[in-house]
Amino acid sequence: MAGLKTIIALSFVLAIGFLLVILSSALFHNYLTLLVVATYVVAPLPNWICGRAANPDDFMESSGSGVIDFGRFLTGFFVVMGIALPTLLWHSSAIAGGAAAMSVVGGLLIYGTIMSFTLFFQEEQEF
Amino acid sequence: MSSHRLFRFPKPAWLNSANTRTAGVYAAGALFSLGFYMLIDCAVWSKSAMNPSDPPVHITFVDWIPGICSALGMLVINSIDKSRLSADSFSYSGNGVAWKARLVLFLGFALLAGGLAGSVTVLVLKYVVREYSWPTIWMGVGNVVANGLVMTSSAVLWVAQNMEDEYTYNLAL
Numbered sequence: 447m448a449g450l451k452t453i454i455a456l457s458f459v460l461a462i463g464f465l466l467v468i469l470s471s472a473l474f475h476n477y478l479t480l481l482v483v484a485t486y487v488v489a490p491l492p493n494w495i496c497g498r499a500a501n502p503d504d505f506m507e508s509s510g511s512g513v514i515d516f517g518r519f520l521t522g523f524f525v526v527m528g529i530a531l532p533t534l535l536w537h538s539s540a541i542a543g544g545a546a547a548m549s550v551v552g553g554l555l556i557y558g559t560i561m562s563f564t565l566f567f568q569e570e571q572e573f
Numbered sequence: 574m575s576s577h578r579l580f581r582f583p584k585p586a587w588l589n590s591a592n593t594r595t596a597g598v599y600a601a602g603a604l605f606s607l608g609f610y611m612l613i614d615c616a617v618w619s620k621s622a623m624n625p626s627d628p629p630v631h632i633t634f635v636d637w638i639p640g641i642c643s644a645l646g647m648l649v650i651n652s653i654d655k656s657r658l659s660a661d662s663f664s665y666s667g668n669g670v671a672w673k674a675r676l677v678l679f680l681g682f683a684l685l686a687g688g689l690a691g692s693v694t695v696l697v698l699k700y701v702v703r704e705y706s707w708p709t710i711w712m713g714v715g716n717v718v719a720n721g722l723v724m725t726s727s728a729v730l731w732v733a734q735n736m737e738d739e740y741t742y743n744l745a746l
Contacts, residue, residue, distance in 0.1 A: 515598050515734070522602025523609075530610035537614055538621035 452566055460559040466552030470545040478541055479549035485528040486557040490564065492520035528553045597733030601726045605647070608722030612640045615715040626709045635699070636716055639691035643723040646684030651730050653678055685724055692720040 464483070471479045496517025529550055536546035587593055618624060619632040653674055696713035 518595060518598040519602035519605070519730070522599040523606040526603040526606035527610065530606060530614075534610055534614045534617060537623070538617045539623050540617075540621065 456559050456563055456566075459555055463552045463555030463559065466548045466555065470541075470548035470552065474542050474545045476541050476545065478535055479532060479545055481531055482528050482549045482553040483556065485524055485531065486553045486560070489521055489524035489528065489557060490560055492517040492524070496520075525557065528557065594733050594736045597729055597736065601730035601733065604722050604726035604729060608643075608719040608726065609640075611715050611719040611722065612637075615712045615719070619712055624709070626705065630700075630705065630709055630712070632712055636695055636712065639688045639695060639716060639720050640723070641688075642684050642691060643688030643720045646681045646686075646688060647723055647727040647730075649681030649684060650678060650727055651734070653681070655734055685727060689717075689720045689724055692716045 467479060467483050471477045494517075496513045499513050532541065532546040532549045532553075535541045536543055541549075615636065616632045619630070624630070692713075696710075696717050700710045700713035
C-alpha cells in the first residue's frame with residue numbers, strides 16, 4: 447500500500463506545509479513563525495527516544511511503561527505547543543492574525559506528513 | 574473480579590483498553606501544554622504593546638508562584654508508582670512503603686490545590702480588589718485557567734495510569 451504514490455503525495459503535502467509557514471513569515475517580515483517548524487520537527491522525537499529506551503516486551507516491569515508514557519506526554523505537549531505558540535504571539539500582536547493562521551495550518555500539515563510517513567513505513571522495518 | 578463490584582453499573586469496557594490509556598496520556602500532555610502556554614501568554618502579553626493599563630501593570634514573580642506550585646505538585650503526584658499505594662496489604666513490602674507513598678502523594682495534592690488556590694488569591698488581591706477592567710484582568714484570569722488546566726491534566730494522567738494497572742493485571746492472568 448505504501449508505494450511511490452504515497453511518497454509523492456506526502457512530499458507534496460510537506461512542501462505545501464513548508465510553503466505556508468515560510469509565506470507566513472516572509473509576507474509579514476516577521477520570522478517568529480518559523481518556530482512552528484522547529485516545534486513540529488521536535489514533536490516526534492520523544493516517542494522515538496523513549497520507545498528505544500523502554501523494553502516493550504516486559505509486561506511485569508512497570509518502569510518501562512513509565513518512560514513510554516513520558517514520551518507520549520511530551521509528544522502531546524509539543525503538538526499543542528505548535529498551535530499555542532502562534533496564537534500566543536498573535537494575542538500579544540507580535541505577529542499578524544493571518545500569519546498565525548497560516549503557520550498553524552502549515553505546521554499541522556508538516557506534522558501530519560511526518561506522522562503518516564512513520565505510520566506507512568515503520569511496520570516494514572519491525573517485522 | 575466482577576463479583577467484588579460495589580456499584581450497579583459496570584465500568585465500560587473501553588475504559589480498560591490500551592488505546593484509551595494511550596489517548597489519556599496524550600490528552601494529559603496536551604492539557605498541560607495548554608495551561609503552560611496560557612501562563613506564558615499572560616507574561617508575554619503583559620510586556621507587549623497590547624497591554625493598555627496606564628499605570629503599567631505587569632506580571633511579577635508573585636504571578637508565577639501558583640504555576641510553579643501546580644507544576645511541582647503534578648510532577649510529585651505522577652512520579653509515584655500507583656501500585657505502592659496498596660502495598661501494605663501484600664507481604665512483599667516492609668518498612669511502610671504505602672505510608673510513605675501516601676505522605677508524598679498528600680504533599681503533591683497539597684501543592685496542586687495550593688497552586689489553584691494561590692492563583693485565585695492572586696486574581697482577587699492583585700486584580701479584582703484594585704478594580705482593573707477586562708484587558709488587564711486577563712493576566713489574573715489566565716493564571717487561574719492555566720492552573721485549572723494543569724490540575725485537569727494531572728487528573729487525566731492519574732486516571733490513565735490507573736487504567737494501566739488493570740490492563741497489566743488482565744495480561745498477567
